[in-house]
Amino acid sequence: MAATEQEVLAGLAEIVSEETGLPTDAVLLEKSFTDDLDIDSLSMMTIVTHCEDKFDVRIPDEDVKNLTTVGDAVSYITKAQA
Amino acid sequence: MTRATITQAQPTRYSRILAVGGVRGEQVVTNDDVAGPIDSSDEWIRQRTGIVTRRRAGDDVDVLDLAEGAARIVLERAGLTGADVDTVIVATSTHQHQTPSAAAIVADRVGANPAAAYDVSAACAGYTYAIAQADALVRSGAAQHVLVIGAEKMSGFVDPTDRTISFLLGDGAGAALVGPSDTPGIGPTVWGSDGSKHTAIRQTHAWDAIKDDPSLGYPTLRQDGPTVFKWASFQMAPVAAKALAEAGVSADQIQAFVPHQANMRIIDQMIKQLGLPETVAIGRDIADTGNTSAASIPLAMDRLVAEGQVASGDLALQIGFGAGLVFAAQVVVIP
Numbered sequence: 001m002a003a004t005e006q007e008v009l010a011g012l013a014e015i016v017s018e019e020t021g022l023p024t025d026a027v028l029l030e031k032s033f034t035d036d037l038d039i040d041s042l043s044m045m046t047i048v049t050h051c052e053d054k055f056d057v058r059i060p061d062e063d064v065k066n067l068t069t070v071g072d073a074v075s076y077i078t079k080a081q082a
Numbered sequence: 083m084t085r086a087t088i089t090q091a092q093p094t095r096y097s098r099i100l101a102v103g104g105v106r107g108e109q110v111v112t113n114d115d116v117a118g119p120i121d122s123s124d125e126w127i128r129q130r131t132g133i134v135t136r137r138r139a140g141d142d143v144d145v146l147d148l149a150e151g152a153a154r155i156v157l158e159r160a161g162l163t164g165a166d167v168d169t170v171i172v173a174t175s176t177h178q179h180q181t182p183s184a185a186a187i188v189a190d191r192v193g194a195n196p197a198a199a200y201d202v203s204a205a206c207a208g209y210t211y212a213i214a215q216a217d218a219l220v221r222s223g224a225a226q227h228v229l230v231i232g233a234e235k236m237s238g239f240v241d242p243t244d245r246t247i248s249f250l251l252g253d254g255a256g257a258a259l260v261g262p263s264d265t266p267g268i269g270p271t272v273w274g275s276d277g278s279k280h281t282a283i284r285q286t287h288a289w290d291a292i293k294d295d296p297s298l299g300y301p302t303l304r305q306d307g308p309t310v311f312k313w314a315s316f317q318m319a320p321v322a323a324k325a326l327a328e329a330g331v332s333a334d335q336i337q338a339f340v341p342h343q344a345n346m347r348i349i350d351q352m353i354k355q356l357g358l359p360e361t362v363a364i365g366r367d368i369a370d371t372g373n374t375s376a377a378s379i380p381l382a383m384d385r386l387v388a389e390g391q392v393a394s395g396d397l398a399l400q401i402g403f404g405a406g407l408v409f410a411a412q413v414v415v416i417p
Binding site for chain 1: 129130306307308309311312315316345347351
């Protein structure tokens with residue numbers, strides 16, 4: 001069953017926390033992966049891969065560059081699940 | 083009229099690596115040496131790749147010289163001469179002649195003439211592809227002693243202003259001598275390709291494009307770093323795991339993991355994905371040598387042996403992966 005935006009955010013926050021060591025409550029919708037969370041393009045690919053597994057979605061490499069903020073990723077995943 | 087029956091080569095049961103060794107480019111190139119033209123820094127390169135220095139060969143050394151150097155070392159270690167070698171396979175993507183092959187020239191240089199000799203084009207997976215072939219040739223009876231060499235002068239394809247791959251690259255050659263064995267020494271190879279991703283690691287333009295537009299100049303290499311990272315980290319770990327399974331061993335039964343030295347972060351992610359215990363020695367030669375493509379696995383294995391991190395008879399999981407995309411993994415017994 002598709003997850004709600006809140007559930008996707010919670011799951012994504014866990015994945016980001018695992019990859020970066022940041023607390024999950026630092027992963028907020030308006031945060032930029034690069035500028036706020038200091039996530040580089042390789043770590044981003046790790047996060048994307050774990051999201052694909054966790055939420056059973058496919059995120060093509062060419063779409064990853066458009067996922068600037070946590071909110072971008074949450075809405076992308078939520079739509080992809082629909 | 084009855085037709086005559088032909089004789090086929092008689093197979094032998096097992097093969098193994100009899101010796102491994104290699105040479106690195108003599109020049110030590112620091113991150114500071116390459117950071118300027120890509121507007122980068124020592125810190126960024128270390129964080130991004132784990133590379134501290136890369137080794138590069140001078141203008142007077144070509145890929146044939148590197149291959150010859152590695153070949154001479156393994157022949158000596160195996161206690162053999164060139165005359166004992168009946169097949170030479172050179173894995174390279176940086177030999178400067180489309181033809182003839184590097185292998186024929188190297189075979190002649192090391193006294194292996196008239197051994198069968200050919201090159202393998204499988205980029206950074208070239209060495210593990212060639213080990214797969216050597217294993218099959220020896221066990222089929224088609225060859226007795228196969229000299230496998232991964233040799234690259236990657237610096238010949240470097241664009242100093244390229245931020246995608248050039249700053250990773252180093253020069254060197256690693257070799258292995260493969261021969262018959264009384265016990266199993268090379269596990270089944272798990273290998274394959276994905277040509278749909280042929281642009282992920284690529285030459286900037288084809289050779290014939292220069293005929294039409296000489297201003298293009300000599301081609302260099304580029305890669306889509308994040309795409310390659312994702313593929314290598316997450317799709318290659320299952321390939322490596324399958325090589326373990328096909329060899330009939332588990333992750334806690336091997337003593338070394340020697341992946342292609344592409345990027346330390348790929349290596350770290352693969353270790354995580356494979357769930358390797360801390361007792362497994364890891365090939366991390368990239369930190370000092372850089373990415374030497376087809377040469378990187380034998381160089382990293384040679385270093386683990388030289389540093390006493392592994393011993394003769396230990397089991398090593400090795401996996402090559404790179405442009406193509408292509409990949410090959412197998413478990414081998416360390417000579």
